[in-house]
Every structure is written in C-alpha cells, then in structure tokens.
Amino acid sequence: MRLFNAITEDTGSSFGQMRQVLVAALVIGFLTTAGFVGATWHSRHSVGKHDTED
DSSP: OHHHHHHHTTTTSHHHHHHHHHHHHHHHHHHHHHHHHHHHHHHHHHHHHHHHHO
C-alpha cells in the first residue's frame, strides 16, 4: 500500500503525472514481456513433449 501511495500522491504536478506515465509503461512492458516468455516456454515445452512421445 505504501508503494501505491508513493506513486499516486503527487498527481497534481507535471513530475507526478510523468511518473505515473512511466510506471504505467513499465508495468505494461513487464506484463507484455512476461506473456511472451510464458508463451515461448509453453510452446517449447509442448513441442519437446510431443517429440518424445513418437
């Protein structure tokens, strides 16, 4: 909760708005990267599993 308050407490200033935009961009980038890594891992894991079943 303290982290959220630290991020959102200064929304009136331009620095606070810039910080919110930066945090939002970092969160979106992290989630996108995690999705790609998860999809790649899942794809490689299922391909390897099918190769050994033949």
